[in-house]
Amino acid sequence: MNSSNYFSRWFFGFIVLSLLWLAFTFPFSLAELYTGLVVGAFISLFTAKYFEEFGISSFAPSKILGLLIYIPIILWEIIKANIEVAIIVLSPSLPIEPAIITAKTKLKSDIGKMFLANSITLTPGTLTVDIIKDTYFIHCIKIDKTDERYATESIIGKFEKHLRRFVK
Structure with missing residues (x-):
C-alpha cells in the first residue's frame, strides 16, 4: 500500500x-x-x-458542494414518499401493488452504490433487497410499471444524477 x-x-x-x-x-x-x-x-x-x-x-470543493446539494434533495424525496405512503395507508381500499423490480445504475464505485441503495431504502415505500453488479432489486409497495427502464428512471434516476457529483 x-x-x-x-x-x-x-x-x-x-x-x-x-x-x-x-x-x-x-x-x-x-x-x-x-x-x-x-x-x-x-x-x-x-x-x-x-x-x-x-x-x-x-475534500474537493466540487465534491463537498455535490454532497451539500444532495442532502436537501434526499430529504425532499423522503418527505414526498412519506406523504404518498400515508395516503396509501389511510385509504380504506389500501391500494397497494407490491412488487420486486429491477433497476440498473451507472454508478461504478462501491461507495456510490451504497449511497444509492441507502437512499432508496430511506425513502418510504421502497427497499433495496439486493445488488448484483449494476442491478438493484427493489421492493416497492406500489409501482405503476414493472419494466426495468421505468424503474431505473423513476427510482434510481432521481438520486443517481445528484450522487455523481461526489461519488463515481
Whole structure:
C-alpha cells in the first residue's frame, strides 16, 4: 500500500470522525475538541485501509458542494414518499401493488452504490433487497410499471444524477 495514499485516507477519516465527534458533543469545550481529535486519529489508524475510495481529494470543493446539494434533495424525496405512503395507508381500499423490480445504475464505485441503495431504502415505500453488479432489486409497495427502464428512471434516476457529483 502506498504510504502517501494511506496518509490521504487516514487524514480523510481523521477529519470526518473529528467533525462528527464535535457535532455530537454540544456544547463545545476544549476538552471535547482534544478528545475528538485523539479518538478520530486513533480510529483512523485502524480503518484507513478500508476506505480505498476516499482521501484528501474527497475534500474537493466540487465534491463537498455535490454532497451539500444532495442532502436537501434526499430529504425532499423522503418527505414526498412519506406523504404518498400515508395516503396509501389511510385509504380504506389500501391500494397497494407490491412488487420486486429491477433497476440498473451507472454508478461504478462501491461507495456510490451504497449511497444509492441507502437512499432508496430511506425513502418510504421502497427497499433495496439486493445488488448484483449494476442491478438493484427493489421492493416497492406500489409501482405503476414493472419494466426495468421505468424503474431505473423513476427510482434510481432521481438520486443517481445528484450522487455523481461526489461519488463515481
